[in-house]
Each structure stands twice: as C-alpha cells, then as structure tokens.
C-alpha cells in the first residue's frame with residue numbers, strides 16, 4: 152500500500168547523508184570526547200565540527216552553542232537556568248498560552264517553586280497579544296519565553312518585537328525555535344534573542360539530540376550537574392554520534408533551506424486551496440500568512456478528528472490532530488482553545504505537516520483521500536445531521552408541531 156507521511160511536525164525521517172555522517176562515530180570513532188588520546192581527539196573534533204555547523208545555521212558563534220538531549224531539555228535548561236540564576240533580581244516569568252508542553256510544564260514547575268508566571272493570550276490566528284506583554288512586564292520580570300512558531304497551528308510569532316520589549320525592561324528573552332530551525336531563516340546576529348532551543352529530529356536529524364544557543368554574556372545555572380561538560384552547563388558524556396548528526400542536519404538544512412522552503416510553501420498552498428474549495432465547512436486554523444511553510448491545519452464541521460486520523464491511516468496517510476505529545480489525551484488542545492475554538496471545533500481539527508521527501512503527487516493523493524473520507528464520515532456523523540436539524544429552516548416549526 153502507498154504510504155504518505157505528512158506528520159513532519161512530530162518528527163522527520165533522518166536524511167541519508169546524516170546517517171552516513173553518524174556511522175563512523177559509532178564504528179571506529181567511539182572515543183570519549185574528554186579523553187586525551189587519539190580516540191578522544193577524534194570524538195572531540197566531531198563535536199566541534201558539529202558546533203560550527205549548528206552555529207552557521209542560526210548565524211551564531213560556535214562558542215554560543217550547547218548540546219543537549221533535545222528540544223525539551225533545551226527549553227528546560229534555558230528557562231530553569233535563567234530562573235535559578237536570576238531569582239535574586241525577580242521572580243516573574245512571561246510566556247504565552249500556546250507554548251509546547253516543554254515550556255508550559257517547566258513554567259508550571261517553577262510556579263510551584265515560588266515563581267510567578269504570566270501566560271500571554273493570543274489572537275484568533277495564534278499571534279501573541281503585544282499589549283498584554285507591555286502591560287504585564289515589570290522590573291521583576293527576569294525572563295520572557297515565547298516560541299518562534301507554534302507546533303500545532305504553525306503560526307509564526309513576532310519574536311523580534313517581543314525580544315525588543317523584553318530587553319527594554321532588562322529581561323532575558325528565550326525562544327523555542329524547534330519548529331522553525333532549518334525551515335525559516337534565523338539570524339541571531341540581528342535578532343534580539345538571548346537563548347534559543349532547537350531539536351535535531353525536527354529537521355532530518357536523529358532523535359534525542361538538540362542544542363541551546365546562549366548569547367555570549369548571558370549567564371544561566373545548569374540543571375544537570377556532574378563532570379562539567381558543555382562549559383559546566385550540561386554534564387554527561389556527550390552523545391557524539393547524535394551531535395555529529397545534528398551538525399550534518401544543520402548543514403544540509405542551511406544549504407537546502409531556500410529550495411525546501413519554496414517546495415514546501417507550494418505544496419502547503421495547494422493543500423490549503425484544494426481543501427477549502429472542495430470540502431464545505433472546512434476552515435484553516437492559524438494564520439493565513441504568518442505561517443510555517445510546511446503546516447496546514449484545518450477544522451471540519453461535523454467530523455471528529457480522531458476518526459479522521461484513523462480513516463486516513465487506513466488509507467496509508469500519517470497525519471495528526473495536533474501535537475504528537477497530546478494526541479493520546481482526550482482533552483482538547485490548549486492551543487486550539489487559546490485561539491478561541493470551542494471543544495467540538497477543537498476535536499474536529501487535523502494537522503498536515505509536510506517534509507522534504509513529500510511530492511506534489513503525495514499532496515494530490517492526500518487531498519483526494521481527505522475529500523472522500525470527510526464526506527464518508529459526515530454521512531454517518533450525528534454531529535453533521537443534528538447540525539442540519541438545528542439550522543433555522545422554515546420547516547422546523549412545522550416539524551416540532553407534528
């Protein structure tokens with residue numbers, strides 16, 4: 152059966168060139184990067200090359216790149232690292248209500264340790280309300296953390312403006328760029344960003360490895376202590392093979408970004424225009440223009456997202472209702488609730504996230520299948536029929552009198 156993977160916001164296929172780069176570091180170059188001998192030096196050289204490759208992707212200096220076990224750890228290190236280091240200055244943190252759980256739950260954990268957290272509201276496209284940021288930021292605010300782009304609905308946030316406001320008030324600015332790294336240009340020499348999280352497996356690298364950019368001069372506390380690796384900020388023998396993998400993935404992402412982005416945008420727009428024109432009562436969630444090049448997120452009246460996913464899966468299509476992390480829960484997505492959807496609308500949503508390996512053929516197949524499956528589900532949907540009955544048709548009074 153034909154299988155089409157359109158869940159690239161959850162994870163991506165490791166690029167064959169990345170696999171090729173990793174293998175020698177599992178076979179022959181297995182040294183511990185801290186060892187003095189030639190095996191150790193080989194591993195160390197692998198780490199430092201990767202540091203340079205990751206730095207180049209975001210236009211930072213290699214000294215500003217720390218390796219971690221992924222996006223979740225980078226977010227934890229940035230947020231807890233600032234909180235613990237700067238708690239004497241203030242105990243207030245500002246974030247948004249649509250962050251990834253790696254940020255939201257970290258903030259919640261800090262709340263239970265006496266920090267105060269403001270969760271900024273967003274508008275119905277998912278863009279953070281700047282007036283709320285302006286009115287909540289004070290001298291006590293030590294950290295503002297707002298994601299670069301949302302993993303569910305794909306909305307790109309105005310991080311430059313947010314960073315500027317944070318800096319005007321003496322706060323440190325962190326952004327979770329896990330969904331944007333490798334997809335849209337990030338120039339840290341120009342952006343007002345102090346800390347930035349990325350994760351390899353979202354841009355064709357291996358799982359379990361990420362990086363945190365920390366601007367020169369920003370001080371944070373470690374959250375993992377031990378032998379003092381990564382300048383004392385992330386102890387533990389480095390995952391050399393994984394780090395070589397994120398380095399190679401970063402290099403490929405940088406070289407292919409323009410072409411990838413053009414292809415992804417073209418495919419995304421084709422999906423959006425076909426779905427909205429061929430499926431009645433279908434709506435695009437998120438922003439029409441401030442949107443990741445690979446994200447299409449819809450809601451369909453009278454259809455339940457989970458049933459839609461299962462039906463698509465039967466046809467070989469791998470999609471998602473939102474975030475992979477919350478897809479096993481039955482509570483509606485906090486992101487969809489934050490943009491003003493009600494529970495039923497939130498449960499009728501579907502995320503299609505494209506990747507480098509998708510083709511326009513895949514896109515047509517996904518659209519054809521979606522049209523068919525939504526139609527079939529609606530035929531048997533009590534929601535869809537009840538909606539018809541509830542509509543203010545002239546015959547309704549007559550029916551209820553009968």
Ligand SMILES: *Cc1c(COP(=O)(O)O)cnc(C)c1O
Pocket residue numbers: 160161220221222223224251253298300301302327329330350351352353359360361
């Ligand atoms: C996937 C993701 C993370 C978590 O990264 P892991 O490497 O899986 O821990 C964090 N933030 C966002 C926005 C993500 O999409």
